[in-house]
Amino acid sequence: MNNTLIDNSSAQLSMLQALRDCLASEGILTVRIATGYWDIPGLALLADDIRSFLRKEGTKLLLLIGKDPYVYASQVRNPKYRDMDYPGDFIRTDLCELEPKTEFENAVRLLLEYCTEDDGSKIQIRIFRKNKDNAAQFLHSKCYIFDGRDAGKGYGLIGSSNFTGKGLQGNAELNYLETDVVRVLSEAPIPNHKTHVQWFDEKWNMSEPWNKEFLEQVLKRAPITRKVMEEPFTPYELYIKLLRIKFGEVVDKSLGQQIQSYLPTGIHRLEYQIEAVKRCIGIMHEHGGFMLADVVGLGKTIIGILIIKRFLSVPEDDGRERKVLVITPPAIQSGWKKTIMMFDKDAEEKIAPYIDFVTTGRIGNLAEGTDLEDDDSGDTGEFGETLQDKNYGLIVIDESHKFRNSATLMYQSLDGLIQKIGADTGTYPYIGLLSATPQNNRPNDLKNQIYLFERNHNDSTLKKAEGGNIEKFFADVNREYDLLIRKPEADATTGDLIYDIPSDERRRRLDEVSRKLRDCILSDILERRTRTDVETYYEEDIKAQGLVFPKIVGPNNLEYIMDEELATLFSDTMTIIAPTEKEKLQTDEWLRYFRYRAIEYFADPANEKKHTGRGNRSVGDVAKQLATIMQILLVKRLESSFTAFTQSLLNLRRYTENMIRMWENDTIFVCPQIDVNKELDFETKNKEQEKKNKRKKGKVQKKKLTFNDCVEDIRKKITRLTEQGRNERGQNAEYRRKDFKEEYFAQLKEDHRLISNLYDRWARNSQDPKFDAFKEKIKPELFNPQTNTSGKLVIFSEAIDTVRSLARAVKAKGYKTLVITAANRDEMEHTIEENFDANYEGKWKDDYDVIITTEVLAEGVNLHRANVILNYDTPWNSTRLMQRIGRVNRIGSKEPFVYVYNFMPSAEGDAQIQLVRKAHTKLQSFHLLFGGDSKIFSEEEDIMHYNLAKAVDGEESPLQKYVYELKQYKNTHPERYARIEQAEDGWQIAQADCGTAYFVVKAPRSARLAVRIRQAEDGRHNAEIISLLDLLEEMRTEEDARRVPLPENWQQLASEAIRTYNQYFVRISRPRTGDKRTQALEVIVKLYNSSPVSAKSKALLKNARKLADKGSADIIRKMLVIGKELREKDSRLFAIGQQDIDEILEREIGRLVANVESRQGEATIVLGTIK
Incomplete structure (x- = not known):
């Protein structure tokens, strides 16, 4: 654009066109307008242009209204303006008399969208009434300034045109366009000179804010505004309604303020944490539990305690007692307790008295000099303390992946407690699962954690997963997953490779497994924010708090170089201590860790039974865990330090020699509660005794210990444990060679040979x-x-x-x-x-x-x-x-x-480099195998190199952008949002008369599901259930999308959607009949048909049968318990009195059944569209 006069003499020289060109110019961020008068017809001419401008990030419009003496004089001659305040009453009168034209309504809509009462309003209006001397003064000036200084742009229009309909295109006006950036935007003082911005800012600072008065007293009282606010919902507002249904609790400010009030001083009030709490509470109420998986460093403990505080502060009449159990690994329990103390420090109502703690247990170190804190191989599968029998209303589990194995005693103890709480109170406790990396869980691991709160596995609240049959869903997913991670192997008969799936297909199918888990399971129960989310959607909050994410x-x-001999030794060592399956077939020269596997080789099954693990773990499983711990230790030591590794080999050789010596002396101790290796180390004990003897100087000195002395000490300790009642199942005991299978000793000696040879090689290395x-x-x-x-x-x-x-x-x-x-x-x-x-x-x-x-x-x-x-x-x-x-x-x-x-x-050398890299890659593969990650690496580069910054920051969570969009809409359109929130009807809106239709359908006691109906040209329909993510993505539309009349076949489409919804639940196959379910149903049928059962008990049994049919694990367990109890009462099974049966049924299943609804209810359309 060039400097020119603007006089409305042609389209090219019209004020309207000049303003449009300036508004559309790239880089303009601030528009300043000073005008003697302003009206809606003038705004209507530029409404679309201003809307496009204000949609850009960082833009705003500053509007300064004065008192044009000529406009004022002409208006006051008109009786309708007489005795009115200027400009408020004048603009209100003009608004009231506006014709209901579309363009005027568009202008009003623009004001409602972007003119708000807060300081962050994109349209800010001020009134100029007095000058710097505080004297009343007309503002006859007209000035339009377009500020794009960061882009090197600046335009100024000065002249006669008010910001009115006539001023922009009706009157003969004269204005001048200045394009010199310095003349327009410079703020540097210039003697006897003012730039456009200097003049405007001077007047702006003397003026009075007018947004609030304008909105409340002028705009919202006008008939045209009421018409706009009450107009039918648009397709975009239908999309906002969908977001509101899914994420409404996240943008609920009153709930957020309540939760924020719980925070003690000294803890940052971070918006993303408050929203995470709100979301988890919503998920918890809908599903009975939640999974919180914010990445490391974002404050999961704070979020967890806020959820606990909310639970304890707002009692619900739901049968859940105000008692909380927090389960943590030992290392982080103190952090939880310390943070709870911070919350309680100045609080009137303390939460600590209502919270119990229990830790997950760990096996003691098998070898010296190691902290087994970093992997799960050292978990005992039991709690570190006794799990108290209390009716907890909320159980929070930090590091919930430790409950991924349902066979452990720890899992079964917690599962049993949850079941008992449900039976005692009529409702299960809420379960909160905290885990930083749910995506690294295997599908079966995820299933077991979710089962802690989804108690009906065949009729869960996760309806997108086989209509709620998560038992079948996970069975299918696990079957596919196990197939895909299985390594190719040769067929025993033909020698052909089986399970040889091409890597591209393997990746694609694994991605599909992940997608199914995300869409059908995690999207409903998982709350996760990454650093990328926080930096993208909470940038202002983070800046306001003065926080930084590095x-x-x-x-x-940092590279270190081995010579040829050391490189070969490093490679050989990995093959001996941790061979691959392929290497095991190629050589026998590898360690089996038999020192820790004696219990596998008992000759008498009675001795085996003493050492059977909890949760039906065989002695083989227990021995394998002990051997794996030792193997992990050696691999870690090799990675850590060659000196440390050499010492570990020496220790392992000594421990193996101890076992050989016990065998040769026909005195073999198996003692889980006694450190036998330490007890048999008589050489170290003698050295310590010599030091003591030297200090005694002539006093009676003890003689040197022998192997036999150590044996006697161990026997005494076993006796002491037995007398104290601490020798559980007689596990700590002395055995003879005949108690073991003969092959054990030969295998033990072979291990000793390998260890000794390897140690000798490392001992020569300096x-x-x-x-x-x-x-x-x-x-x-x-x-x-x-x-x-x-x-x-x-x-x-x-x-x-x-x-x-x-x-x-x-x-x-x-x-x-x-x-x-x-x-x-x-x-x-x-x-x-x-x-x-x-x-x-x-x-x-x-x-x-x-x-x-x-x-x-x-x-x-x-x-x-x-x-x-x-x-x-x-x-x-x-x-x-x-x-x-x-x-x-x-x-x-x-x-x-x-x-x-x-x-x-x-x-x-190059050959040695390849040798070392191959060994190091194998070492890292070993980490992956035993470290708990389920990612599959097929190439060396996948293991050796990775984008650490991306791994730490995390990818953007797929749902976070939708929450952000909903928040933005609510902040920008508060009145319209309130109407959307309250309206239950009117949500079937078409954007086109044909195309793809989308519906959200809901039955009273079943989940909402999304239905997509594609219409073919021949009139046939293809209806299918789709995921929440697909629905949000496909239903999203532009803000200016227009609604059209519903098509003639709309009712037919709606009926098809409801039919698809109902069929989705009907076609869910009946749960597979297992032995326990069959036995439970037999108990129910026999009880129901026995004559002494009362009507009340029969009603309970009918409901129990429905729940057992749906796969309720707790009902099945209870019925089996009842059957056992009745058998014990009377050997003829059911030939006992009515009172006995009624009492047992009421006690065992009454509350469980009373809390379950058995019918789905009639499905209806929540919302629908076609586009």
Whole structure:
């Protein structure tokens, strides 16, 4: 555009066209208009252009209205304006007399959309009444300024045209367009000169805000406005209604304010956390439980406690008692308790008295120098403490993946407690599952966790999964998943490869499994926010709180080089301690870990039975777990430190020799509660005794211990355990060689040969190139001031020996070092906070620069005053990697970047490099196998290289953009949103007279389902159930989409949708009949047909049968219990009195049955459209 006069003499020189061109110019963000008068006809001429402008991010319109003396004089001569205030009454009068034209309604709609009472309104209106001397003054000026300074643009229009219909195109006007950016936008003072912006801002600052008065007293009282506000809903508003149905509780401000009030001082009030609480509460009420899976570092503990606080603060008349159980791993329980203390500190109503804690148990260390905190192989499958028999109303499980195995005693104990609570109170407790990585769960793992709150497996609330039959859904999904992860193998008969699925097809089908889980299960019960979500949709909230999410830089590989001999030894070692299945077929030279498998080789089944695991685990399963723990330990030690690995081999050789010595002495101890290896270490005991003897100086000294002395000590300890009643099932016992199968000793000696040979090879090696590289990198790399801006460093290692060696090296470089293991974690907790926790409210200290720790600090602690982290050895799985990084990449981090370093082995020659890489890839594959990740890697690069920043930040959650869109609409259109929220009818709206139809259908006691009906040209319909994500994506439309009359066949389409909905539930096949269900039904039928049963009991039995037919696991269990109890009362089974039967039925199933509705109800259309 060029400088020119604008006089309305032609279309090209019209004021209207000039304003349109300026509004459409790229880069314009602020429009300033000063006008003596303003009317709706003038706004209507530019309504579409202004709407397009205001839809852009960061745009706004500032409108300054004055008192044009000529307009004022002409109006007051008209009787209808006499004695009125200017300009409010004048504009109100004009609005009241406007003809109901579409263009005027469009202008009113624009004002309702973008002119609000808050400071963030995109249209801001002010009235100029007085000058800087506070004297009344006319504003006769007309000025239009378009500010695009960031894009190097600026336009100014000055002249005679008011912002009115006549001023823009009716009158003969004269205005001047200035395109010089400096003349228009410069704010620098220039003597005897004013720019357009300087003049406008001067007047703007003297004026009075008018948005609130204009909206309440002028605009909303006009008949045309009421007509606009009451006009039929649009297709876009139908889409908003759909969002409101699904996500309404998230944008409920009153609920958010209540939840926010629970937060204590010292905890950030973060909008995304409040919304997560609201969403979890909604899911909990709908499904009986929820899964919260925000990524590490976003505050799951805070969200969990807010949910608990809400549950305890707002009692519901639902039979659930106000008691809460929180289940955590031992390492993070203190974090929960500490945060609860913060919530209770200044609160009138404390929550701690209503909360019980229990931890998940762990096996004690089988070998010295290890903290088994980082993998699940060390889980006992039992609770660390006694699970109390209380009627909890809410159970929250942190790290819920520990309940992925339904065969463990821990799972069965919790499942039994939930069942009992349901029977005692008539309703099951709410279950909250907290897990950072649900996507890494196998389908069966996910199923077992969900079963904790979805108690009717064949008639669950997850209706998109086979109509609620999640038993069948997961059976199908698991069958497909197991097939896809199965490795190709040769057919025993033909030798042909079977299960050889092409990698592309394997990936595609695995993606389909993931999609089914997401659409049918997780989309209904999972609340998950990633850092990407928070940065995208909560940017203003994060900035307002002054918070920063650091960017991840890395992984940065620190290379260490092995020579040819060491590279070969490294490769051979992996084959011996952790061979692949293929290697097991090629050689016998690999460890079986028989030292830990003696219980597999009992000759007498009675001895085997003593060591059978809980949850029907065989001695083979128990022995395999013990052997796997030792194998994991060796692999970790090899990765951690060659010195530490050599020591571990020496220990394993000693432990195996102990077993051989016991065998040769015909005295074999199997004692789970006694450290037999420590007891038999008479050499170490003698060395300690010699030191004591030297200190005694002449006093009576003890003689040296022998093997036989140690044996006697073990016998005494077994006796003591037995006398104290702590020798459970006689597991701690002494055996003879004859009690074992003969082949055991031969296999044990073969293991000893392999261990000894491997140890001898490592003992000859004096190199540890990784440790040497570490010492070289401490100052120039890990404490590089360009990257380590915090001056602090966090180092993780698996082995305690390695941690201590690293500490000595770091101290030698002059850095203050804090070493943390499981032994001193609790004792040093306050020191850690003072020196490394950026959220610590006390006085920060700098007593330590470096913290070196085992996995004991990988969760439940803040270390985010540091911004550099070194994984000295490979994290056990991706979850553990995320948890490690999450210690420094957390809410409250001060540094903009977090640098992650890993060690990577290499070698001198090309052949050796390939050998080392192959061994290291195998080592990482071993991690994947035992680490719990279900991702499948087919290529070396998938394991060796990954986008760490993307893994930490997480991809955008698929539903988050819809929540954001709903919030934006509510904030922009509060009045219209209120009407959408309240309206139950009027939600069948067409956008076209033919095309694809979409319906949401709901029956009173079944889930909403989405139905899509595609219409073919020949008139046939293809109706199908679709997922929520598909519906949201396909129903989304533009804001200006127009509605059209419903097509003639609309009722036919609606009937088809209802028929499809009903058929979806009808076609769900009957649950497969299992033995337990059959037995339960037999009990029900026999009871029902027995003469002494009362009418009330018969009614209970009828409902119990319906529930058993639907697969209710709890009803089936209860009926089997009843059958057993009745058999014990009378050997003739049912030949007992009516009172006995009635009492048992009421006690066992009365409350369960009373709480279940058995009919679906009549389905109706919730909303529908065609487009």
